[in-house]
Amino acid sequence: MTQLSPQVSPTLLPRRPQPSRPPGPRGIPLLGNSLQFGRDELGFLTQTQRIFGDLVSYDLAGWPSVLVNRSDDIEKILVKDHQNFIKNRVIWRHVTAVFGKGLLTAEGELWQRNRRLAAPAFAGQQLQGYGPDIVALARSAAGGWKASEIRDMHAEMMALTLRIAAKAFMNSEVEQDIADMDHAVHDLTVEIASRFKRPVVIPDWVPLPGHIRYRRAIATGERIIARMIDERRAHGYHGRQDFLSRLMAAKDESEQGMSDSQLRDETLTLLLAGHETTALALSWSFYLIGQDAEVAQRLAAEIDEALGGRDATAEDLPHLKFTESVVLEAMRLYPPAWAIGRESTGPFHLGGYEFGPGTTIFISPWVLHRDPRHFEDPETFRPERWLDGLARRLPRFAYMPFGGGPRICIGQRFAMMEAILVLATIVQHFGVEWQRDRPTTLFPSITLRPRDGVWVKLLPKEAASRPH
Known part of the structure; x- marks a missing residue:
């Protein structure tokens, strides 16, 4: 491999x-x-x-x-x-205009307050309620593919998880909004990666080409979110199940909600950080299983046994342990947040x-995650290592794809559920074979991206387990 x-x-x-x-x-x-x-x-x-x-x-x-x-x-x-x-x-001094005072960057009492307001949207029954939309959108994406096609799974997963985020966080399926956000996310990612390599801060107002695209991308996100806030204020948001509506309805101990500025910061942060983390976990999963026929066969067998050809649901997660292990192992080798x-x-x-x-x-x-003191044969993709209780035996911070402590990613349970359901849904339709003639390189920005994509050949399901 x-x-x-x-x-x-x-x-x-x-x-x-x-x-x-x-x-x-x-x-x-x-x-x-x-x-x-x-x-x-x-x-x-x-x-x-x-x-x-x-x-x-x-x-x-x-x-x-x-x-x-x-x-x-x-x-x-x-x-x-x-x-x-x-x-x-x-x-973070390079990107204050993007994330504002959202959960990713806020400190002190403001962070504590907004974390409390946001947490219920990612808990228990609320979380499971996102499952049907995740599976439906994944099934729709795979339905547009054909066996023997060569596709960039990173681009596909970025597009899919953005659709899922738009639906779950804002209940949006507007094609133009999704296309605009996709373009904005790309421009922001490229510019942020460039900024992180600078030893000094160049102010946003300096008219460099990257700065112009950066400001335009932020304005795009703000425009879409502001319109959705206005629509909810005009037509009501209590009882609606998307994250933005729940956040607008949330009140603190003094019965105060979030300002429009805070709603903007939290929603834009979740759209940018939330969808990309899952997209990367899936992209690297396909990169790895696309090179390992044995893992691909075992993965497909578990999914067939657990689902029997029907759609996956959140209730199936306890029966998709090897599927979960593939995601855990992909995030071990290629953690989306490569540095904290x-x-x-x-x-x-x-x-x-x-x-x-x-x-x-x-x-x-x-x-x-590549420390041999904690992981045997650390450079090798071995999803089965997670099936014998490894997570319980590891030191507390030997594995931390979502961070740790009070500031652990608020959406980690959503991200894991999404990744498992998407992977299971796609593997029901296709196998993948990584294309060695289109190599993948590492691109560490805020997240760990594949610079040149993850190009795979789609295999008919019955051929997915053949040697690659």
């Missing part, structure tokens, strides 16, 4: 040992390690952890930074002392070292 790995950087020289700082690579004046990091983010984090250990210090153009790779230290940052660490300004950033608000101690306020902390699921 072809496994994607980051580029191997030249040997990294250690800086002169400093008792007050963890070891780390030598940088250059003014820019520190920022150029090394920007050239190959995944390779840089992987190699420095292997060379220097579970605490690695960097200098990113004057911003003191540390990679944290030990479960107890991660728990301290994300759980025990989480109030002393905020979302990292080095990362925090920033200290005051001094703190880790591993015998003292760090100052304003320190950037990197926690990398990409590095954690």
Whole structure:
């Protein structure tokens, strides 16, 4: 099986040992390690952890930074002392216009309040209510495909999960809205990836071509959301089942709801972050099963046995354990959130070292998920590893595709349900064979994307288990 790995950087020289700082690579004046990091983010984090250990210090153009790779230290940052660490300004300062003060970026009391207001939409019976739409839209997408076609499953999954998000979050099936949002999401992703490689912030008003597309894409999302808020205010939203309606109806302890600005931030955040996370989990799943006939055969057999040819439902999830394991393993090898950033608000101690306020902390699921201390044969796609209780045996933060602690992704249960139901529905119709002549490369932006797509040949269902 072809496994994607980051580029191997030249040997990294250690800086002169400093008792007050963890070891780390030598940088250059003014820019520190920022150029090394920007050239190959995944390779840089992987190699420095292997060379220097579970605490690695960097200098990113004057911003003191540390990679944290030990479960107890991660728990301290994300759980025990989480109030002393905020979302990292080095990362999010580039994209404040997109996410505003939504759950992804808000802090303190505002985040706590809005999290409480949003949480019921992703709980229990409310969550299962999204299942029929997920399956119907997946079935419709697969119904437009034909055996022997070559398709980019990343593009297909991005389009499908955007439709699912539009339906679940805003009850929208308007083709023009979906097309406009698809174009806007693409422009935002490309520009955000470019911004994350910059050592300095260039203001949004500077008329660079990427900035112009960025501002236009934000305006598109805002226009669609504002129209939907206005429609609900005009025609009523109480009792409606989509996320936006539930959020508009939610009230805090003082009977206050969200402002239009907050509704915009939360809805745009969910549309952008929510649909892409699931699309990537599915894209990488198809990339991996498209190279492994044995896994494909076992997957199809489980789905046939559990469903017997009928549509999947949320009630079938307990019987689709291998399907779930494929998704879990795809997110282990290719975690959508490949790095999580925090920033200290005051001094703190880790591993015998003292760090100052304003320190950037990197926690990398990409590095954690490939650690041989936790995962046997870590570079190999082995979904069956999840079937014998591995998740219960792992250290708490050895596997964290959705983050961890109080700020764990609010939509993680929705995302897992969606990914399993979509995968099961498509595998009922087709097998896939990855096209080696159209290689896939890693593209780490906010999320870990396949730069050139995931091109597969669609196989008739009865041929899905033949050797590829």
